[in-house]
Structure formats: structure tokens, C-alpha cells
Amino acid sequence: MEALKQELKGKIIEVLNLEDIAVEEINDNDALFGDGLGLDSIDALELIVLLDKDYGIKLTDPKAGKTIFQSVETMATYITDNRTK
Amino acid sequence: MVNGVKQFELEQASFSEFAKAAYKNFNMDYPKFFKMDNLSKLAFLASEIILGSKVKEGEENNIALVFANQSSSLDTDVKYQGSIADKENYFPSPAVFVYTLPNICIGEISIRHKLQSENAFFVFEDFNAEFMTNYADLLLATNKAEKVLCGWVEYYQENYKAILYMVEKQGDLEHNKEIVNTLYNK
Numbered sequence: 573m574e575a576l577k578q579e580l581k582g583k584i585i586e587v588l589n590l591e592d593i594a595v596e597e598i599n600d601n602d603a604l605f606g607d608g609l610g611l612d613s614i615d616a617l618e619l620i621v622l623l624d625k626d627y628g629i630k631l632t633d634p635k636a637g638k639t640i641f642q643s644v645e646t647m648a649t650y651i652t653d654n655r656t657k
Numbered sequence: 658m659v660n661g662v663k664q665f666e667l668e669q670a671s672f673s674e675f676a677k678a679a680y681k682n683f684n685m686d687y688p689k690f691f692k693m694d695n696l697s698k699l700a701f702l703a704s705e706i707i708l709g710s711k712v713k714e715g716e717e718n719n720i721a722l723v724f725a726n727q728s729s730s731l732d733t734d735v736k737y738q739g740s741i742a743d744k745e746n747y748f749p750s751p752a753v754f755v756y757t758l759p760n761i762c763i764g765e766i767s768i769r770h771k772l773q774s775e776n777a778f779f780v781f782e783d784f785n786a787e788f789m790t791n792y793a794d795l796l797l798a799t800n801k802a803e804k805v806l807c808g809w810v811e812y813y814q815e816n817y818k819a820i821l822y823m824v825e826k827q828g829d830l831e832h833n834k835e836i837v838n839t840l841y842n843k
Contacts, residue, residue, distance in 0.1 A: 588752075591677075591691035614692075617751035625748045 577648045584644070587622055588615050600645040608643075616641060628656030659706055661843070672815055676702060687769060694733040694756035695817070697765045700724065700810040703819040704766045707806065711823065712770045720823075721775040721802035722763045723792055728813035729780045730759045735814075762810060775801050784809050784820075784841050786834040793824040794832065809841060 581595045584604075588611065602608045605616070619641055623629040629651065631637060640650045658664065667678050676698045680690055685705055693701060704722075712718045733756045741749045755761065760778035767776065775796055779788070793805040808821035820841050824832050 589691040590688070592688055614752050614755060621748055621750060 573648055573652060576651060577644050580644050580647055580651075583622060583626065584609075584619070587618055598644060600648075601643045604641050604643060604647075619647075623651070626657075627651050627654075629654050658843070664706065672699075672812070672817055689765075692752065693765055694730070694736075694753070694761075696726075696730060696732060696759065696810065696812040697756060697762040699812050699817055699819050700762035701765055701769070703808070703810065703821045704806060705769075707821055707823055708766070708770055711804065712772075718770060718772055719774050719803040720770075720772060721793075721796050721805045722766060722772070723775075723777050723779075723789065723796070723805055723807045724759075724763060724810050725779040725781050725785065725789065726759060726809060726811040727780070727782060728811060730757050730761070732813045733757055784838075786837040786841065790832060790834045790837055797824065797826055807837075 577600055578595065581598045584590065584598070585593055585595065590609065593609070598609070604619075605611050611619075616637060620631050620637065623631060631640070640646055665679055665682050667675050670678065672695055676695070677691075679702050683702075683705065685702075687701075690698065690701060708720070711720065733753060737749065737753045737757050740753065741747060759780065760776070763776045763778055766772070767774070777792070779785075781788070789807050793807050796802040796805050804823055804825040806821060806823050808819065810819045810821075811817060820843075822837070822840055830836055
């Protein structure tokens, strides 16, 4: 789980082009949207693509994203429970 | 270059390297810059240097944006096409897709400076000084804008050029196609 969280932080920075943020600056429970990393709606769509592409998870319920993408911690838990690759 | 004076240079660098270095050189504090496609980065960098001294914070800035280029958003279009070409590896990127129109770069500049002004993006084979001059004059004559930021922002696969100039009723130079052509060819 710890390795997955580190991996996710790196992927989030890379995929979302968060140029000025380093992996060590993202805490497991930091909010990804709003006051946390300040991600926007396009970033949310990119995270959905990330789940599909890298972990074989297709989100069928868009509302579920709100819970899944709360933080790196919630993402890692969801991926661990649902990944197909 | 601003008014003929060199501001920054970086030789033998990719556009990505150049853009990042220029952003840091001018101390631009706008993290969304790194999410933009190359055409928007080019237009953003060029416009920041001009608008930085023209835009007044907290006031309505009626500065129209009128840009043109040759390749439209083709560079990003090709990149997006690459993400949907393989049915076995079909992962279209929303963040790339949103830049598959050339006028998105105008939107980025407008968001940055809270401009709610007239804007247009034209695609021409070559820079059309007469058209640009007439269009800017019309915006000023009909009071659609107090100033017009005009120019050419072309980007396609590492070949790029940005020339921007501000047109206003009391400018430093006469506004005609000969002078505009001179600016473009400098």
C-alpha cells in the first residue's frame, strides 16, 4: 500500500503536469481538489483515465469519483480493492 | 525581444525547455502554465510580457485579443490523434483534447488577466497585415475595445514564432500594414 501511494503521487504529478510540486510535498490525506492540490475538473477526468490505463479500473458511476479522489489515501485504497492489472 | 531589445534567449533548447526557462526568468507565478499545450504556452509567454504593464488590477481592462497563425492547433491535434489511433490502446486525454482549438490560447490569456473583451483567432496561410490592421482599427473605431493586442502565434512541431503588438488610439507608431509588416519581419 505504501509503495502504491508513492507511485500514485508520482503519477499524479506527471499526468497532471504539477511542475512545482514534489512527491514528498503531497501528504497521503491531503485533499486533491479544493484547498489541497487545487485540481480542476479536467484533472478529475485525467485521473479517471489514469485508473483505466494503469490499473484497469473503469469508473461507471461518475459520482463515485468524489469519494475515490478525495486523497491519495482513498485512491490507493480503491485501487487496491478494484485493480485488474 | 520587446521593442527591439532582447529580453531573454536560450540556444539549442527544445521549445519545452525554452518555455520553462522563460517562465522562470520572468518570474511568472501561474502554475496552470505547465498544463497548457505548446501553442498556449507560446501565446501566454509573449502576451505576459506586454500585458504585464498594461493590465490594471481590479479594473475592467477592455483589451481585445486578435491572433492568427498558419497551423491552427494542428500540433496538439496530432498529439490527440495519437492517443486515439490504436483501438487496443485507446486512452484519449481530456487535458490534451481541450487544447484542440487554436483560440484556447486566447482563453488562457483572458482567464489570466480576467479579460472579458472581444477576441478572435484567424488561420491564414501567411501573416496578413492588411486584415489584422483593418480588424484592429474596426474594433477601436466602433468602441468595441480600448486597446487591441494583435499578433501571430504559430507553433507546429518545434517550429514556432510569436509576434505581438498592442494597438491603441494614442500609440507610439502609426498603425498601418507597412509598419505592422515591418514588426512581423524584424
